[in-house]
Amino acid sequence: MATAVEVMDEARAQTGLNDFGDDSFQEGLDILLSSLQKEARLHDRGQAFLQHRIVGYLSQRLQVEDWYRRHPEIDHVPITAPLIGLGLPRTGSTALSALLAQDPDVRYLRKWESSQPCPPPSTVPGADPRIPTDKGEMVGTRYHVPTDTHGPMECHELMALDFKSHLFQSFAEIPSYSTWLVQRADLTPTYRYQRRAMKLLQWGEPERPWRLKCPSHVLWLDALDTVFPDARFVMTHRDPTDVILSVADLYADIIGSFSTEIDRPYIGRLNVEHWSLGMQRALQFRADGAESRFYDIDFRAMQADPIGEVTDLYAWLGAPVGAEFTARMQSWWTHAAAEREPSSHADPHAFGIDFDEVRPRFARYVDSARRWTAHSNC
DSSP states (O other): OOOHHHHHHHHHHHHTOOOOOSGGGHHHHHHHHHHHHHHSOBOHHHHHHHHHHHHHHHHHHHHHHHHHHHOGGGGGOOOOSOEEEEESTTSSHHHHHHHHTTOTTOEEOBHHHHSOOOSOGGGOOSSOTTSOSSSOOEETTEESSOSOTTSBOOTHHHHHTTTOOGGGGGTSOOHHHHHHHHHTOOOHHHHHHHHHHHHHHHTTSOOOOEEEEOGGGGGGHHHHHHHOTTOEEEEEEOOGGGTHHHHHHHHHHHHTTTBSOOOHHHHHHHHHHHHHHHHHHHHHHIIIIIGGGEEEEEHHHHHHOHHHHHHHHHHHHTOOOOHHHHHHHHHHHHHHHTTOOOOOOOOGGGGTOOHHHHHHHTHHHHHHHHHHTTTSOO
């Protein structure tokens, strides 16, 4: 695995640019590279994949700064009251995000632009070359750019521009980085840089409200609130014992394609620890005065009446649900039903997961979620 100097030099050579902006990304990059080198047990393909990815984020950061240097007016693009989806993964948040993206009057982070925000889409004439024409990238046993390439993407890759993102631990076992990320890292600069990239993406387009989504935001809500103080949140809910094993199995599937060996009990512990900590932080953030900024949706209600749940969410936002929006949601839901992934059948013992030990760690969250979703018909 290359050093920080080497990957930064490679990004400079690829772009012909030199300015990375402020150095907020440097600590995360250094810790990530050290953890990959010492802990990840990457094989040659894994090293090549991760190094290419890291250089790509650095190259994009150089280009973001170059666009701002040449067009400082980008900084005046307004980002007003975004709606941010969060919660445990595998709670219906992906389907909700896709449904919200059917609204013709909103802006969301599209899959094809999330890892390559440059150049700003409004500046590209004709078909954008970033839009894939095939099934996308195979990682593990799954294609990680689904058929709907124009659909919404989570915030992970914009966060990766500052090298503070859950994305990296889904590619490799990097315990030093993962511990630093949730215990000591300051994500305020990360969200500031995400906002910077969002302004660039929106530049030259009509002003529209943003719809964002990333389950991991529950871990850093104070930092997120500092950068997006007018944000509102939609939180999806499901029994943690229905999701933790599925997430761990997904990690193992991806990590296994890049590493010489997999430590499944470590992956199990990592997910239990991070997501239980995320729920604790979400509970505290809401209790500290943010309760009125949250709208809650139960997974079962989402499955039973997705259009109704979105309609109720929009009523809470004070926004209409027009006929075109409704028709597009109905069409998406019908087509997506045939492509949904089956539930995980992984062995919890292989991941060292004992549900009787997991439940107490999420007990306060489960009780609160039951109260928060009392309005749902589930």
